[in-house]
Amino acid sequence: MPDVAIASHVSDFDPFAVEAVRDPQTYDALLREQAPAVYLERYDIWATGRHEHVYEAARDWEAFSSTSRPFHDPNSIRPEILLTDDPPQHPRVRAVIQRALSPAVIRRMRDDFEREAATHVDGLLERAEGGVVELDGRHDIASPFVLKVFPDAIGLPDEGREHLIRFGDAAFNTFGPPNEIFREGLRKGAAAIEWVEANCKPEVMRPGGMGAMIYAAAAAGEVTWDEAELLVKTLFSAGADTTIFGIGNLLQAFARFPEQWELVRADPSHARAAFEEMLRYDCPARYGGRITTRRVDLDGVQVPAGARILLLWLAAGRDPRRWEDPDRFDLTRKVTGHIGLGFGIHACVGQALARMEGETLFAALARRVERIELAGEPEAAVNMAAHGHERLPLRLHLAG
Amino acid sequence: MRYIHPDGTEQDAEVPAGTSVMLGAVDNDIDGIVAECGGSLMCATCHVYVDEAFADRLPAMSPDEDEMLEATASERLPTSRLSCQIAMTGELDGLVVRLPELQL
Numbered sequence: 001m002p003d004v005a006i007a008s009h010v011s012d013f014d015p016f017a018v019e020a021v022r023d024p025q026t027y028d029a030l031l032r033e034q035a036p037a038v039y040l041e042r043y044d045i046w047a048t049g050r051h052e053h054v055y056e057a058a059r060d061w062e063a064f065s066s067t068s069r070p071f072h073d074p075n076s077i078r079p080e081i082l083l084t085d086d087p088p089q090h091p092r093v094r095a096v097i098q099r100a101l102s103p104a105v106i107r108r109m110r111d112d113f114e115r116e117a118a119t120h121v122d123g124l125l126e127r128a129e130g131g132v133v134e135l136d137g138r139h140d141i142a143s144p145f146v147l148k149v150f151p152d153a154i155g156l157p158d159e160g161r162e163h164l165i166r167f168g169d170a171a172f173n174t175f176g177p178p179n180e181i182f183r184e185g186l187r188k189g190a191a192a193i194e195w196v197e198a199n200c201k202p203e204v205m206r207p208g209g210m211g212a213m214i215y216a217a218a219a220a221g222e223v224t225w226d227e228a229e230l231l232v233k234t235l236f237s238a239g240a241d242t243t244i245f246g247i248g249n250l251l252q253a254f255a256r257f258p259e260q261w262e263l264v265r266a267d268p269s270h271a272r273a274a275f276e277e278m279l280r281y282d283c284p285a286r287y288g289g290r291i292t293t294r295r296v297d298l299d300g301v302q303v304p305a306g307a308r309i310l311l312l313w314l315a316a317g318r319d320p321r322r323w324e325d326p327d328r329f330d331l332t333r334k335v336t337g338h339i340g341l342g343f344g345i346h347a348c349v350g351q352a353l354a355r356m357e358g359e360t361l362f363a364a365l366a367r368r369v370e371r372i373e374l375a376g377e378p379e380a381a382v383n384m385a386a387h388g389h390e391r392l393p394l395r396l397h398l399a400g
Numbered sequence: 401m402r403y404i405h406p407d408g409t410e411q412d413a414e415v416p417a418g419t420s421v422m423l424g425a426v427d428n429d430i431d432g433i434v435a436e437c438g439g440s441l442m443c444a445t446c447h448v449y450v451d452e453a454f455a456d457r458l459p460a461m462s463p464d465e466d467e468m469l470e471a472t473a474s475e476r477l478p479t480s481r482l483s484c485q486i487a488m489t490g491e492l493d494g495l496v497v498r499l500p501e502l503q504l
Binding site for chain 2: 102339351
């Protein structure tokens with residue numbers, strides 16, 4: 001098969017078929033192992049899943065521009081800002097949202113998050129009988145907590161917050177081809193898109209919240225009012241599903257690696273390291289996208305200029321070239337340099353907030369839950385770019 | 401270059417030119433630099449106090465770094481920098497940084 005040898009980096013595989021979308025840890029790993037960069041001929045796009053190249057592509061924004069990416073549609077519902085900008089435009093708008101989400105701002109929320117987490121966990125465990133409670137990791141544990149603290153931080157009204165999840169789902173699917181999954185996301189998200197249009201306006205935002213901070217920057221002339229609205233919509237689209245999926249992925253990791261939960265039980269401050277290791281081991285953001293501005297050589301594979309390329313964050317987190325025993329979840333691992341939140345100028349702008357949500361929730365769980373077990377087969381969510389659960393049946397054993 | 405822990409323990413490391421002081425610590429298993437964001441200038445957990453003798457040889461501080469230093473867990477001092485923003489150079493050979501009590 002000489003043609004195979006010549007074109008070993010070419011694949012007819014479809015990473016956006018339902019089977020692959022449900023199990024990206026398996027299928028994206030195959031792409032990662034096939035070649036340093038793989039050409040996906042059915043879509044005329046490229047993909048790389050090796051840590052070294054994904055990291056370098058994220059770092060080198062000049063060779064790997066964000067102004068386009070695979071399946072980019074400027075008219076999609078996804079806010080056309082930040083992830084579609086290069087410098088010099090990008091730092092100007094990024095500075096405004098970054099300030100609203102800075103570690104200093106997030107630190108001031110710690111007490112509130114800790115209190116909400118404890119209240120939420122106490123409420124869940126009230127349902128326990130005989131020291132055991134069965135519940136769903138996504139719908140009972142993750143979603144209610146995130147939909148409380150995150151919209152509170154933005155300064156949103158209490159009504160209709162669940163729309164953030166459908167909006168996020170539809171927005172994340174715009175990172176994939178316009179297939180049936182994409183259309184289904186839009187259909188299910190129709191009401192959410194309407195809600196977002198009505199609830200992203202300056203007059204809706206409570207004073208002191210992140211939304212108000214972003215609009216204050218428009219009032220000060222740092223960004224236009226339209227840009228400020230797009231930044232607020234970016235918060236809406238990127239901040240709920242990702243964190244909810246990340247919390248679910250971490251719950252599943254603890255069910256599979258009970259000795260790791262023991263460590264957090266013994267010292268709840270390990271919750272932060274556990275959340276970080278989840279970002280390597282099973283991150284909710286499956287991939288990002290770029291367009292090359294010049295020809296690049298990825299370990300001998302020549303990717304031409306103008307190529308649209310997927311950066312497979314999830315696959316890079318399990319790259320055996322970078323991580324020892326990559327399929328083992330180990331919160332004691334030195335995980336600095338993982339790219340579960342991206343890297344460089346487009347790294348997740350909400351990362352301090354996400355860490356605070358994860359840390360406070362799992363620390364609260366660790367104080368009251370002795371063991372986390374699967375109570376049934378988890379069901380993967382069908383989203384092309386976000387990796388998490390539709391259902392995650394769990395059994396929690398209360399501490400004595 | 402040299403990393404000095406809050407208890408006074410000193411650790412020396414060979415950090416090649418072009419590599420940041422943050423990565424130098426990570427690569428050499430030196431604790432005390434957390435660097436959660438991995439060098440994206442997003443977290444302020446790679447905070448160091450740079451020995452004054454090297455102050456005028458450091459790269460200029462960007463407005464972003466200045467703003468992020470407002471969020472350090474240990475007190476910000478005039479010598480405070482984020483170590484991900486200091487790439488080693490020949491001029492910085494022998495650099496000495498002190499690690500803060502807390503990064504988180």
